[in-house]
Amino acid sequence: MELSNIIELIHAVSDSNLTQFNLQDGNLNISMSAEKTIVQQAAANTDAALSVQYQPVMQPAAQSAVQNQITGQATGTETFTGNVVKSPLVGTYYAASSPDSAPFVKVGDKVNKGQVLGIVEAMKLMNEIESEFDGTVKEILVENEQMVEFGQPMFVIE
Template sequence: LVKQENTEESIEQKEVLTGNVINSPLVGTVYLAPEEGAKPFVQVGDTVKKGQVVAIVEAMKLMNEIESEFDGVVTKVLVENEQTVEYGQPLFEVE
């Protein structure tokens, strides 16, 4: 018997993304701002350039800057600050 789970998270992952997606390159904790209480790196509606830092993922006490792979406008932020993310998990949608 194979038990199929429909958790909120797996249902959210099925959301259709029409733009370019910035994915997490590793497993860790995502930080959307450079430090606690600071303004987020990017928000919905912000224009980003290729190579611009959009978040940080902490893995094994190392802070890894996540850069945009695209030029465009952030249309969706798909994670919350300090959320645990998986390898390949979508973080942002850019159109």
């Protein structure tokens, strides 16, 4: 197989939806694999901006391992009594403005709507997480410097 044909084959596979491609022709063995990102946009409601979620396409073995993790988490899902404040983005949660500072809130603290509960760092930007409710902090569901996902419950306010 000529080099120009190989290059053309690479471009054809790259432009397609294939994540893995193998070709054997005599002594020639070509194997290509790609991790692609699927972008999904959710419909925006009047209160929230568009939400974009990224999901990498995985090989079957990796996909089944992730599915097992998800299934394991789903069976251990808690239901919370009270109002739940969820992470609006993916990032690293910080309980205080600096390592030497006291945490923004502790369990048992009274909070008002708009009060800062913590910070989520995403792409070197510090995003304040504000309470959406008036009440008392019943539970803090995340640890300082823990990675949080979009929509992950972080606080329970009663």
